[in-house]
Structures are given as C-alpha cells and as structure tokens.
Amino acid sequence: MKLLDMLENEKYEVLSGDINIDLTSVEYDSRRVKEGSVFVCISGFKADGHRFVESAVNNGAKAVVTEKDIAVPKGITCVKVQNTRHTLAVMAASLFGRPSEKMRLIGVTGTNGKTTTTYLIKNILETHGRKTGIIGTIQNCIGNRVLHTDRTTPESLELQELFREMLNEGVDDVIMEVSSHSLDLHRVDCCEFDIGMFTNLTEDHLDYHKTMENYRDAKALLFGMCKASIINIDDPCGEFMVSRAVGKVLKTGINNNRADIKAVNLVMKPNGVEFDIVFENKTHHIVYNVPGKFSVYNALAAVAAGILLDVPMESIIKGIESVKGVKGRFEPVKTYNGITAIVDYSHTPDSLENMLNTAREFVKGRIITVFGCGGDRDKLKRPIMGEIAGRLSDFCIITSDNPRSEDPQTILDEIEPGTAKAGCDYIKICDRREAIFHAVKMAQPDDFIAVAGKGHEDYQIFADRTIHFDDAEVLREAFKEIEK
Numbered sequence: 001m002k003l004l005d006m007l008e009n010e011k012y013e014v015l016s017g018d019i020n021i022d023l024t025s026v027e028y029d030s031r032r033v034k035e036g037s038v039f040v041c042i043s044g045f046k047a048d049g050h051r052f053v054e055s056a057v058n059n060g061a062k063a064v065v066t067e068k069d070i071a072v073p074k075g076i077t078c079v080k081v082q083n084t085r086h087t088l089a090v091m092a093a094s095l096f097g098r099p100s101e102k103m104r105l106i107g108v109t110g111t112n113g114k115t116t117t118t119y120l121i122k123n124i125l126e127t128h129g130r131k132t133g134i135i136g137t138i139q140n141c142i143g144n145r146v147l148h149t150d151r152t153t154p155e156s157l158e159l160q161e162l163f164r165e166m167l168n169e170g171v172d173d174v175i176m177e178v179s180s181h182s183l184d185l186h187r188v189d190c191c192e193f194d195i196g197m198f199t200n201l202t203e204d205h206l207d208y209h210k211t212m213e214n215y216r217d218a219k220a221l222l223f224g225m226c227k228a229s230i231i232n233i234d235d236p237c238g239e240f241m242v243s244r245a246v247g248k249v250l251k252t253g254i255n256n257n258r259a260d261i262k263a264v265n266l267v268m269k270p271n272g273v274e275f276d277i278v279f280e281n282k283t284h285h286i287v288y289n290v291p292g293k294f295s296v297y298n299a300l301a302a303v304a305a306g307i308l309l310d311v312p313m314e315s316i317i318k319g320i321e322s323v324k325g326v327k328g329r330f331e332p333v334k335t336y337n338g339i340t341a342i343v344d345y346s347h348t349p350d351s352l353e354n355m356l357n358t359a360r361e362f363v364k365g366r367i368i369t370v371f372g373c374g375g376d377r378d379k380l381k382r383p384i385m386g387e388i389a390g391r392l393s394d395f396c397i398i399t400s401d402n403p404r405s406e407d408p409q410t411i412l413d414e415i416e417p418g419t420a421k422a423g424c425d426y427i428k429i430c431d432r433r434e435a436i437f438h439a440v441k442m443a444q445p446d447d448f449i450a451v452a453g454k455g456h457e458d459y460q461i462f463a464d465r466t467i468h469f470d471d472a473e474v475l476r477e478a479f480k481e482i483e484k
Helices: 049-058 084-095 114-127 156-168 180-184 212-224 238-244 293-308 313-321 349-360 381-392 408-422 432-442 471-483
Strands: 013-016 025-027 037-040 063-066 077-080 104-109 132-135 140-142 145-147 173-177 193-198 226-232 248-254 261-269 272-279 282-288 331-336 339-344 367-371 395-398 425-428 448-452 459-461 466-468
Touching (some): 025 084, 037 049, 084 156, 114 313, 132 156, 180 212, 193 212, 226 238, 293 349, 367 381, 381 395, 395 408
Parallel strands (some): 025 037, 104 173, 193 226, 395 425
Antiparallel strands (some): 132 140, 261 272
C-alpha cells in the first residue's frame, strides 16, 4: 500500500523523499521492521522511537513517520506529523481496510465491571445467533477460539490487525474493553464504535492520570466517538458522560426515575440476584446467577446493549440467565467442610468494597480476606484498600500482589496503616502462596475466604522475573492439603 494512501486525510509535512511509494508493513518497533516497512516513531514512557530510526533503516525501512525534526539517510522518505500515536492509528486502519466499519463495535469503559459486561453482551448476541469477538483483560476471542492478550486494549496497529482477522473469520459483533490509557494514548482512534458504555468511575490509575478529573476526562473521550451510548446514571460521573455523548443515549440505573432502563424489586441471594427490568413501561423478570448489587449494574448495561442492537428481549434474558460467571470475578473455587472460597479481580478500593459487601450479605461465619496492591501503580490507594478490607472483614492477610520493581514488603507496610485503623485482626505474610495456605488452615465451618486482586491472572510479576501463579490453583492445593 502506498504511504500517500495510508495518510489519507491526515495533516503532514514531507521532510524528505517521495510519499507515493509502496510499503509492505507499518511498524513502531524497530526490531520488527523488515524490507519495505514504514517506521512510526512513538515517544514511549521508557524509550523514544525517534532514537531507533537508524536501526529501523538498517532493517529495511523505506519511510519514517516522526513528530520531531530528525535527519534520515539519503533516499529514505521522512514525514512529520503532529502526533505519531494518532497517525499510527490512521495508518493501521487504512492498511487493514478499516475493518471496524464492517462490523458492529461495542466499547465498554469504566473502572469496574468492564470484563463481566463484555461477556454478558457476548452471551446475549450468541444466543441470538451472532458470531462475536471479544477484546479485553482476560483474553481475546474470535467465536470460541481464544487468543493471548497482554493488555486490556491493544496498541492501534495490533488492534486494527485483530479487527481484520475477526472480520475475515465472519465475526458480526466485537465487544471490547476500552481502557482510559487506550483513549488517552490514541490506541482506539479510527475505531468506528456503534455503542459506547460507561459502567462507573472510582479511584484507579492515578499513577498515570495524576488526578481523578484527568481520569474522568480520558474515559469521556469514548462517548464523542460513538453512534449511541449507554450510561450508568447512578454513578456520580454519569451525567458528565451524558454531556460528552453524541447520538442516542440510554441511561441505566437502579430505582432511578432518571433512567431509561432501570432495575427494580431486587432480591439478593447467596448464589445470584433476581430483579425486574423496566423499559418503555414494560417489565421483564431476570434471574442472574452472580450475586451482588454490582451484578445488577452489569446486567443492566448488557440489557441496554441488547436493546440498541435490536435483540429480542427473550434472547436478552436467556443470554443473561445462562451465564454462570466470569473467570476471576467472584469465582467460587472450593467449598470444603462448610468453608467457601472465591477469587476476585478486585484491585481497586471500590471493587474490593463491592465484593466484600456482597459476601457480607450471605456469609454466616467469618470473612477472611487475602489481598495486596500492585507495585508501580497508584500508591495512594494502598491504605484506602487496607481500611476497606479491615472494615468489612473479620480477619485480613496482607500479602504481595504483583510487586513489579518495588520491594514487596514496603507495599505491605504501606497498606497496613489502613487495616490497623479499621481495628481488624490481621497478619502480614509477604509470600502470596503462604498467605493463601494460612487462610485455608485457619478457616472454620461457615467461614468465607476471599482472595482478592489477581482474579484471572496466572502469573506474578517481580522486579527480576515473572512466575506462574494462579490464586485458584493455590487455593485448591491448600484445600487438598487440609483434606488429607
């Protein structure tokens, strides 16, 4: 494809060479450049792509796209643009034939509930006979085929390539988690969103966004890109998202007269929740097999998506009621001698509080919570999460999560003041495996063990290595030991 065509409608300045040249691929990693590639210089957090132009040219690049005035060897085309991240998205969409325009694309953003909501929508659409694609935190899927994923929302080049692969395999609808990082860093530019969804906004990612206002504003970018939007109006930021939306807006809520689609008559149970959906003066009953008020919000969003996608209400209800749960989201792992254990991805203050409040509704004995906080992430939430865990648990085991480059013991020490403030009995055990085993050994009949923070993850990241670690696997091993 010609560079001229890749840059269609993009503003640029030709610093050298000819843009009417044929190119074989687009790359932003100089190590992946091959003969005939165009290399896009991205100013990253750890490295600046402009420093690797020589390497890219040596590997065969015929053209370079930059946002700085740089020198390139004679015979190499160089184009300067305002923002190479945005231009990368433009070029990737052009290269792969703008695949998102040929499928229905649903984007889900918010702090919590994104993954579960995407799987609910997937189930609704597949119940209706549609072939779906999933892009998200746990995995990417094309129909029933599972693909590896490294981040919630891929970089624009990999994202557009994935869209093309989905289109080639006959996918009708793509349901995608849209992170605040991806919006702020232009990864989802040139995506043709049919529907954007907002779940909620609570403290997270302040290591990157610095303020809640910046975090909110990044999330809100999605709603200026969508033909229609679904907004949780119960959330304090709901009206702000509505103000940023273009096209049709459906507002969801619980017992909220401002909502277009609302849930009423909630009945909470240990194994799920029942409620009525009210839409256009019609009432529909739903039995959803995942407990907690947060589950109602996820289901409401999925119902709204089904309505906007013209799915009959009977298929919407069937799709929701047939879901048994999502891996790592309040996932039951083991019950032994009256002891119940779950793993949950709750790694933010709000998600941890929701999970523990849900458990409190049905637990007869003690709640024993094993949790930690990730390294190289927002440090302000550490004592906050410690206080929430202490306030809502009967015993806390503060342990390591993904410490990354930080000292694991230091992270535990920064969580501890919150737990101590709550007055809860607790212990610090740095080794996560040992912490889980300790929880299982101390549990008595009717007790509930919550292992929080990692959910679906099957790894643990340290400064010098990444190891296999699956909370659910370790829980099963611990129970097997006490059953001997």
